[in-house]
Amino acid sequence: MTKGGCSFEEHYSNCGYSVALGTSGFTWEQINTWEKPMLDPAVPTGSFMMVNSSGRASGQKAHLLLPTLKENDTHCIDFHYYFSSRDRSSPGALNVYVKVNGGPQGNPVWNVSGVVTEGWVKAELAISTFWPHFYQVIFESVSLKGHPGYIAVDEVRVLAHPCRKAPHFLRLQNVEVNVGQNATFQCIAGGKWSQHDKLWLQQWNGRDTALMVTRVVNHRRFSATVSVADTTQRSVSKYRCVIRSDGGSGVSNYAELIVKGCIIHVEVKVSMSSGGPDG
Structure with a gap:
């Protein structure tokens, strides 16, 4: 798979990804239900990265960091996300940041919250930052008190062509x-x-x-x-x-x-x- 992409069928570190431990141990975990089945029906099947917001206070954050990327031409990053819970309440928020040249994280360029998805949903990032500049994509999950559930990310790809929908x-x-x-x-x-x-x-x-x-x-x-x-x-x-x-x-x-x-x-x-x- 192209640098920056990951299907999470092997350990995320092999894709150059890293996780930053959040508040009180809130963090992204790699899940593979084919190797270790999950008993909770709210958890999707397959291999992916996931956070469990159950029992968390509001505003706790966990970060999944992609490797830094340098691209010469127009390209597209796409990924799939999943929000689920047993009581159909939203488990929190998913924010995406694009940090350039090691600068500040700033505000999100994309986010979703207040939803429960019907299966996996695809989203695109059209990032017009080119060599010699470099950038890093960061996925941030944010917990919501009293809303137990799961936020997952899978199938991150870096494509050598423009996005289909994102301008x-x-x-x-x-x-x-x-x-x-x-x-x-x-x-x-x-x-x-x-x-x-x-x-x-x-x-x-x-x-x-x-x-x-x-x-x-x-x-x-x-x-x-x-x-x-x-x-x-x-x-x-x-x-x-x-x-x-x-x-x-x-x-x-x-x-x-x-x-x-x-x-x-x-x-x-x-x-x-x-x-x-x-x-």
């Missing part, structure tokens, strides 16, 4: 303005636009700003703009475009907002009279 962003360009001016980013994406899609601008530290104007260029391309108003030196950062569609999420490269200081010209006019103090 792909074209390269986001840097923006340079003077202090006090509005900075406008234009996010251009290939794919079909739906009025149900959610677009936003995500700052390097994770702060999100909704995209306000969307324009359909043609049936396979659309653009959206967002402004960072009244820029100051605090506005200097890296920003990227994110879209959440029915099939998954698209994430652009990070672009820089450069804010230049104003140069204030002060003109002093000195008027001298030709006479003395008395004129």
Whole structure:
């Protein structure tokens, strides 16, 4: 399987994956029901990664980390997820993060919560980060008190072609303005636009700003703009475009907002009279 992908039929570490132990031992576990059958009918069959939210306080988190990836061309990451419980209540939330060049984790680019799935559901990630930059995908499960159940992930693939449903962003360009001016980013994406899609601008530290104007260029391309108003030196950062569609999420490269200081010209006019103090 391509680097970054994993079917979990062998140990996840053989795929370059790792797990980070969460609060009070809350963590992802590798399950293989063919080798060790599970008695709980809410657990799916097969080999996959899973968290058990039973008996957990709300807000406990566990992380499953993919290896860092460097891709040269447009590609797609897809995966399957599963939410189940015996009482049909949602067991919590599943968030996906895309961390670039070892930077901050930021906010999720994709998430699902408040559901119980009818079997496995596929989602896509269209990540427009290319060599020499690298990125890491992180799956985060979040528990919900009083909602025992299971969250599972399986069949992660890195595909050498665009996603079928999640739109792909074209390269986001840097923006340079003077202090006090509005900075406008234009996010251009290939794919079909739906009025149900959610677009936003995500700052390097994770702060999100909704995209306000969307324009359909043609049936396979659309653009959206967002402004960072009244820029100051605090506005200097890296920003990227994110879209959440029915099939998954698209994430652009990070672009820089450069804010230049104003140069204030002060003109002093000195008027001298030709006479003395008395004129």
